[in-house]
Amino acid sequence: MPHAPFSIPNTFRRSLALTAFALVFVVAACEDEEARTRKRIVADYVREIDMRPRTQIYVRQVLTLKPDGRWTRTTTMETRGQTEESLPDSGTFRIQGVTLILRSLVEGGQSRRFTIGGDSLFSANAAQVQALTGYDIGEEVFVRSR
Amino acid sequence: MRRSRIFQAGIALALLIFVGAKAFRYVQLRTQSPFVMWEFRAGGRFSVLEKSAFRQTRQRFACNDVVASARLCEMRVTGIGGVVRVLVNDRDRIAAVEFAPDSATPAMREEARRVAAEWGLMRPGASSRPVPSDTSASITRWRSEDGNWTAFMRYDRLGSTPVLVHMGDEATLAAIGASSPLAAYVLALNGVIEASDVPNAGAVSEVLATTMYRRATDPANETPSPRATTALELCTPERSDPILAATDRSLDGLTESVKSLLERAIAAVYPGSRLVTGDGMWVVSPTGVSERVSFSGMAGVDSAGIVTGVDFPARTAVASQRMDDAVPERFCRAPAALLFARPSDDDSLADAHVVDVDAEALASDVLTIDVVEPDAGTPGHIRVRYGAAYATTGWTGSIEWEAVFAEDPPRSTVRVPLLFSQHSQGAEEAVAGHLIVTGRPDGLIELSTIEQKQWGFSTRTVVVPVDSGGVLLGTRILERLAGTQPAR
Numbered sequence: 001m002p003h004a005p006f007s008i009p010n011t012f013r014r015s016l017a018l019t020a021f022a023l024v025f026v027v028a029a030c031e032d033e034e035a036r037t038r039k040r041i042v043a044d045y046v047r048e049i050d051m052r053p054r055t056q057i058y059v060r061q062v063l064t065l066k067p068d069g070r071w072t073r074t075t076t077m078e079t080r081g082q083t084e085e086s087l088p089d090s091g092t093f094r095i096q097g098v099t100l101i102l103r104s105l106v107e108g109g110q111s112r113r114f115t116i117g118g119d120s121l122f123s124a125n126a127a128q129v130q131a132l133t134g135y136d137i138g139e140e141v142f143v144r145s146r
Numbered sequence: 147m148r149r150s151r152i153f154q155a156g157i158a159l160a161l162l163i164f165v166g167a168k169a170f171r172y173v174q175l176r177t178q179s180p181f182v183m184w185e186f187r188a189g190g191r192f193s194v195l196e197k198s199a200f201r202q203t204r205q206r207f208a209c210n211d212v213v214a215s216a217r218l219c220e221m222r223v224t225g226i227g228g229v230v231r232v233l234v235n236d237r238d239r240i241a242a243v244e245f246a247p248d249s250a251t252p253a254m255r256e257e258a259r260r261v262a263a264e265w266g267l268m269r270p271g272a273s274s275r276p277v278p279s280d281t282s283a284s285i286t287r288w289r290s291e292d293g294n295w296t297a298f299m300r301y302d303r304l305g306s307t308p309v310l311v312h313m314g315d316e317a318t319l320a321a322i323g324a325s326s327p328l329a330a331y332v333l334a335l336n337g338v339i340e341a342s343d344v345p346n347a348g349a350v351s352e353v354l355a356t357t358m359y360r361r362a363t364d365p366a367n368e369t370p371s372p373r374a375t376t377a378l379e380l381c382t383p384e385r386s387d388p389i390l391a392a393t394d395r396s397l398d399g400l401t402e403s404v405k406s407l408l409e410r411a412i413a414a415v416y417p418g419s420r421l422v423t424g425d426g427m428w429v430v431s432p433t434g435v436s437e438r439v440s441f442s443g444m445a446g447v448d449s450a451g452i453v454t455g456v457d458f459p460a461r462t463a464v465a466s467q468r469m470d471d472a473v474p475e476r477f478c479r480a481p482a483a484l485l486f487a488r489p490s491d492d493d494s495l496a497d498a499h500v501v502d503v504d505a506e507a508l509a510s511d512v513l514t515i516d517v518v519e520p521d522a523g524t525p526g527h528i529r530v531r532y533g534a535a536y537a538t539t540g541w542t543g544s545i546e547w548e549a550v551f552a553e554d555p556p557r558s559t560v561r562v563p564l565l566f567s568q569h570s571q572g573a574e575e576a577v578a579g580h581l582i583v584t585g586r587p588d589g590l591i592e593l594s595t596i597e598q599k600q601w602g603f604s605t606r607t608v609v610v611p612v613d614s615g616g617v618l619l620g621t622r623i624l625e626r627l628a629g630t631q632p633a634r
Contacts, residue, residue, distance in 0.1 A: 098263035115256065117263040118270070124259065126252035136252045139306055 037095045037116070042067050045121050045142035056080045063121070063142050069093060071102055099124065119144035180268050180290055181297035181313045183261045186243040188295060188315040192219065192234040195243075199223075199230075207232065212332055212604050214630075215325040216241065220601060226254045233322070233338050241318035242338050250307035258299060258308045262286065265297060314339075327584035328594040328605040335596070335603040353582050354596070356548075356564075360514060362529055363548045363562040367583040369591065369618040371549055371558035375505040381468070381478035383460035387438040390425040403493075404452060408441065411487035411498035429458070437461075441485070443515035443530075451488030453528055453551075455512025456500065465509040469537035472571065482510040482532060486556055499555045504547070506619055507534030513546070527552040531564070536621045543568035543624040545581070563593065568624055581623070585609075591618050595627070606630050 042065050049059040058078040065071050071093050075086035091104040100114040100121060114121040123140040130136050178189035185198055196207055199221060207219035212233070219232045228247035235241050247254045265271060271286040284305055287298040294316050299308035319339055323330035330344040341347055356363050405423065412421040418432035421439070428436040442455035461480035468476050481502040490496035504510045513531040520526035528551040535544045549561035562583070569576040577597055584607065585592030594607045608626035612618050 098260060098267065115259040115263050117259055118266055122256075122259045124256045127256050130252045139252075139255060 034095045038065075038067065038069065041065055041095075041100070041116055044145045046145045047140055047142045061142070062145075065093060065100075114142070179295040179297070179313055179315060181265050181288060181295055183245065183257075183311055183313065186230065186232075186245065186313060188240050188243055188313045189318070190240050192232060192238050192240050195232065195240065208601070209234070210599065210601050210604065212336060212602070213322065213326050213329040214606070216322045216329075218336060218338070218602060226251065226257060228254075231338075233319070233333070233336075235318055235322055239318055240315065241322055242312065242314040244310055244312040244338075246310050247307070250302075250304065250309075255307040258311065261311070262299060271299075310337075326594065326605060326607045327592070328582065328596060328607070332596060332603045332605040350582065354580060357546075357580060360516070360531070362516075362518070363564070365560075367562045368550070368560035369562075369612060370616050371561045372504070372506045372617045372619060373557075373615070375502065376479060376508070378477055378479045378508070381461040381464040381480040381509075383437060383458075383464060386435045387428060387460055389422055389428050389430075389436050392424045396423070396425045403489075404444075406493075407452060407487050407489055407495070408454075408485075410495040411485055412439075414495060414498040415485065415500040442482075442512045445515040445517045445528075451486065451496075453484055453486050453515055453517065455503070455515065455530075455532070456483045456485045457511050462509050462511070465535070469508060469535060469542045472537065472539050472542075474537075474539060477508055477537065479507075480509040481505075481507065482512045484512065484515070484528075484530065484551060484556070501551070501556055501558065503530060503532045503549065503558065504534040504620075505558075506536075506621065508537060509535040525552065527559075528556070530558075534620050536624055538621070538625070539571070541568055541570045541624065541628050543576075543627075545620045545623060547620075563618070563620070563623060566595070566623065566627065568627055570628055577627075593623060593626075 045063045045065070047061040047063070049057070051057040056079055060076045061073060063071060063073045069092050070090065072088055072090040074088045077084045077086065087106070089104055089106045091102055091106065093100055093102045095101070095116075098116050100116050102112045102114070104112070113124040115124045121142040126137050126139060179187050181187070185195060196219075200206055203221070203223060205221055207221045207230075209217045209219040212218045215236045217234055219234055221230050222228070223230055226247055227249070228245055231244050231246070232240055233242040262271060265288045269288050269290065271288045273284055273286045275281065275284050277283070282303040283301065285298055285300045287296065289296050295314070296316055297311075297313045300310040300312075301307070302309050319333070323333055323339065323343070327346070328350060330339065331347060331350045333339045334341045334344045334347065344350075353364065353367070355361060408427075409421045412419060412429060416429060416431075419429050422428045422430050422436065427439050427441070429439045430436045437458055437460055440457045440459060442457060444452055444454040446452040458480065465478055465480035468478060481504060483500045483502050486497075486499040486501070488496045488498070502510075503512060511533050513533060516529040518524075518527050518529060530549050530551055531546060532549065533544050533546050535542070537543070544567050545563050546565040547561045547563055549558045551557065552559050563581040565579070566581050567576050567578040579595045579597030582594050582596065583591060584594040587609070590609050590611055592607060592609050595605055597604045597606070606627065608623070608630055610618060610622045610626050
């Protein structure tokens, strides 16, 4: 059957459909990958700073990653036997490869990045901070607790 | 209808190209390491990496031969500052690539964490300490499922930033390691493989230890010493050395009895000459020409006699000058000698002998003398380390030998080459290194070198014919070495 001069031929339509399907498949695969990683890393992660007995300071931070893509962080500080809870922080997270990106809905500001290395989360913001300030803020490591 | 067919053919062609490209990519990935850091990946083509690096840095890698079949290429990079080293085989394949950052910057720490996390997704890394008792260093290793690809990160005491990131192609590294007798050893010296992966590490280290710690060499590596002296005249100094008056500290450490024994021995072995002491020692010929003499590596005890190296520095200077002039017709000999002297009971001279340490060399000097007392089944002998100089029109060079002196009258019986140095005409620098006997095919000696350069270590292997008496000549060794492409 003759077709209009500038219409897309059927064969080409079919290949376009295939390409579109493939694109959807690739995007879905990426989403699947992120979902799989999310499922894998959902847990409580703990970071402790224990300067006792030299100074009477002990800090415990718990970062909780939830299956719905949300996170919370609590900080407990013990100074000379007194326990103090800081204001909790929370927000949403997303995953890019091995990088976990936390966005705070409480504090706002720039996203915080972590590298997912096995059962640990290594902060990945020091290079950026150093580029701006010239100082190395060091590395925070959160270790999976459950 | 016809247009539809053209479209169909076009789509089929596009599909074919797509599938072909995917297949090509699959095959390419199979031949490259899954452990990638930035653009660094073992198994890839070095020329591709080099082009990319040049595009980004406007610099080229500096490459040096490690063995005949592989070179080590190095480049300093900025950004995350450090040194990239790439071991490339003779087919342009990257056998190993490593990055040593200059310092533990936050950028390097975070990049290393990211890379380690990506590698950890493929295969979990295994952490250990290179030396279990050493808590100041640790290492995390990854290995692909098929074992062909490896990677590791080495950390120092702080442990958060690697001091070295290494990615290797095990099959290619093994092939390079097997390409010559000391290739694996030299790869380990360059830090490209680990010492535990060197099959002959113990044996090679043992040979090197004999050189470094003056242990007796392995009899398996001995060849007969040359007996026939080179038909060249002895070098003659241009002028007499003035005798300098003794000072308070002249001849410190030389006892009167040894001095007396030397005086009598010199008169005996160089008839008509006498030993004169002042601020040094001189041998004065029957015609009154004085020549400074030095005694080196003196060994033995007064009552049993002494053995010492005898060297005439002015003769050596003449020999060296003529070697540098590179006119073989004007070469002359300035051999160092061993002087044996034994006193009798009444303190007179019982006997004295002088023996050239090397009958072949143009010049020589005695470095050390070790008297080995007779032991069960082993007759007493003397082990002498000496340097021997050789030259032709194209090069000058020297070899350090360990020779065994035995028999009565004493003579050099067997020897083992230990070290060499060679300066080829036109070359800016001399090449030098250890010599190790790595094979003894019929009528030949296989020698391998270990040469230390500013950039690292290299090895070459040469096969040197021995003469009809089984003698391995220093000149032949240096000729063969000059004939191989010197590692830059």
